[in-house]
Amino acid sequence: MLSLGRWRETTATDYLDVRRFFTIWASLTHVLRSPVIPVVALSLARKPALQLRWISPVALVLLWQLASSTGVLSPEKLASPLTVLESAGELIADGQLGEAFVVSLGRVFLGFVIGGTIGVALGLASGLSRWGETLLDPPVQMLRTLPHLGLIPLFILWFGIGEEPKLALVASGVAFPLYLNLHAGIRQTDPGLVEAARVLGYSRFERIVHVVLPSAVPQTLVGLRIALGTAWLSLIVGEQINADAGLGFLINNAREFLRTDVVVVGLVVYALLGLTTDALVRLLERKVLRWQAR
Amino acid sequence: MASAVSIRGLRKAFGPRSVLDGIDLEIAPGEFVALLGRSGCGKSTLLRILAGLDRQVDGTAEVPGTVSIAFQQPRLLPWRKVWRNIALGLNKPNGHAIALKALEEVRLADHADAWPLTLSGGEAQRVSLARALVREPDVLLLDEPFGALDALTRLAMHHLVEDLWARHRPAVLLVTHDVDEALLLADRILVLDEGRIVAAHHVDLPRPRRRASVVEQRTRVLADLGVDVETAA
Numbered sequence A: 001m002l003s004l005g006r007w008r009e010t011t012a013t014d015y016l017d018v019r020r021f022f023t024i025w026a027s028l029t030h031v032l033r034s035p036v037i038p039v040v041a042l043s044l045a046r047k048p049a050l051q052l053r054w055i056s057p058v059a060l061v062l063l064w065q066l067a068s069s070t071g072v073l074s075p076e077k078l079a080s081p082l083t084v085l086e087s088a089g090e091l092i093a094d095g096q097l098g099e100a101f102v103v104s105l106g107r108v109f110l111g112f113v114i115g116g117t118i119g120v121a122l123g124l125a126s127g128l129s130r131w132g133e134t135l136l137d138p139p140v141q142m143l144r145t146l147p148h149l150g151l152i153p154l155f156i157l158w159f160g161i162g163e164e165p166k167l168a169l170v171a172s173g174v175a176f177p178l179y180l181n182l183h184a185g186i187r188q189t190d191p192g193l194v195e196a197a198r199v200l201g202y203s204r205f206e207r208i209v210h211v212v213l214p215s216a217v218p219q220t221l222v223g224l225r226i227a228l229g230t231a232w233l234s235l236i237v238g239e240q241i242n243a244d245a246g247l248g249f250l251i252n253n254a255r256e257f258l259r260t261d262v263v264v265v266g267l268v269v270y271a272l273l274g275l276t277t278d279a280l281v282r283l284l285e286r287k288v289l290r291w292q293a294r
Numbered sequence B: 001m002a003s004a005v006s007i008r009g010l011r012k013a014f015g016p017r018s019v020l021d022g023i024d025l026e027i028a029p030g031e032f033v034a035l036l037g038r039s040g041c042g043k044s045t046l047l048r049i050l051a052g053l054d055r056q057v058d059g060t061a062e063v064p065g066t067v068s069i070a071f072q073q074p075r076l077l078p079w080r081k082v083w084r085n086i087a088l089g090l091n092k093p094n095g096h097a098i099a100l101k102a103l104e105e106v107r108l109a110d111h112a113d114a115w116p117l118t119l120s121g122g123e124a125q126r127v128s129l130a131r132a133l134v135r136e137p138d139v140l141l142l143d144e145p146f147g148a149l150d151a152l153t154r155l156a157m158h159h160l161v162e163d164l165w166a167r168h169r170p171a172v173l174l175v176t177h178d179v180d181e182a183l184l185l186a187d188r189i190l191v192l193d194e195g196r197i198v199a200a201h202h203v204d205l206p207r208p209r210r211r212a213s214v215v216e217q218r219t220r221v222l223a224d225l226g227v228d229v230e231t232a233a
């Protein structure tokens, strides 16, 4: 109820802001009616070069800055890009960001190791043995239908409000995608290749090492990427639980003081961390999957 | 001398469908046997059984020595470079050198460091052939190994197989759809139909054989396959 009221209030004030915005837009179109336009139109007809892809993001940031500078966007709603940059500099300088960064990274790392170990161990057991599959796969398939972020209340009851529920949340976000993809990858192994290795005199163990596991690698890497994405998401949600350190704490603290600039800095750092780990997995994929002809 | 392959009363059924229905076959060491038969008559099934990949059969199929097989599909490990695929079953320290030599023989020396998925169908088949040959087995099972090759490469591969066979003298069981190929290479030609060996021809022509010398026997083998050459021509 409360949030609904707030929302109405916001739109009411924004209405005026929008009108102001259009007057600015009108003056902008003045500039845009210069001879540049035909040139732009001409190059639109051709297939745009890849290097031009930064145009719209930059334009959006410029627009955001414009909206902030003109007062259309109040700093309580969203701080301007320049302010965000400035406070990022401050937070880095006084070490707050670095500290929060290390704490959050540590949580993701630890949660990932725990969840990864569980996911890989279960995936191997149920992928490589029929008994393992019969016993392990049904409960895991049932549990995975639960939205793991919805487990927070249980995790709080089980683990309290310290580090443990946060780690448990990250771990459960990591374990399932890794399990599912490793298991599927192993099951997708071409039986023809296993047979070929058998005729070449490979023992069961050698067949697993040289044929089954390598052929599960592509699917497992897909699982790894999903797992890392979920890990960050779980961390962000998990850090809402009574955090006293880390990026989540930084953000929540900033909210109480209406410091939207700090909130944005925290979000950007989350995003950068997610992008970085994703890029690392891509790099790993390129290295490990060189054999996949394109 | 014991047989290289000894099959007695071999039966194989998939569910209610009987595919091999009482096969008796002895292959002497060093003998080159070609196996002909319509698509789906059970040739690959027989080879799988001889390679020890299918033990759920009635009757006996004994292969006392070492076996290697070139499957109908190349079955290369895509994450191993071409030369490593050949060195796979070697268990020898100088695998690289042996693999390179084998690749030279199948005319693929410059593809040694390629990934299998970048090979053409015929190239992959030649690598698979090289992998089977390089192990110098007592029994060599070849399941349509020349199927995807162009006519020229096919001729070269005939020479290669015949040459390797002459040098190492494995018993060979070659599955093919090409009667001329069988006549050029084999000591004996078997025709499989309805799960049984319905005809056997001894080919006593002197080696190396030429196409012209095989024409007469060709007519008889084709008749066994149900093809009347006079009317077909």
Ligand SMILES: Nc1ncnc2c1ncn2[C@@H]1O[C@H](COP(=O)(O)OP(=O)(O)OP(=O)(O)O)[C@@H](O)[C@H]1O
Residues within 6 Å of the ligand: B014, B019, B037, B038, B039, B040, B041, B042, B043, B044, B045, B046, B072
């Ligand atoms: N695993 C299996 N399960 C059920 N049926 C099978 C199986 N393997 C083979 N068959 C059947 O057995 C029959 C013989 O198959 P096989 O592969 O031996 O034929 P083939 O003589 O090698 O044919 P081609 O010349 O086309 O390669 C086919 O009808 C096939 O459908």
Ligand SMILES: [Mg+2]
Residues within 6 Å of the ligand: B043, B044, B045, B072, B143
């Ligand atoms: Mg076949």
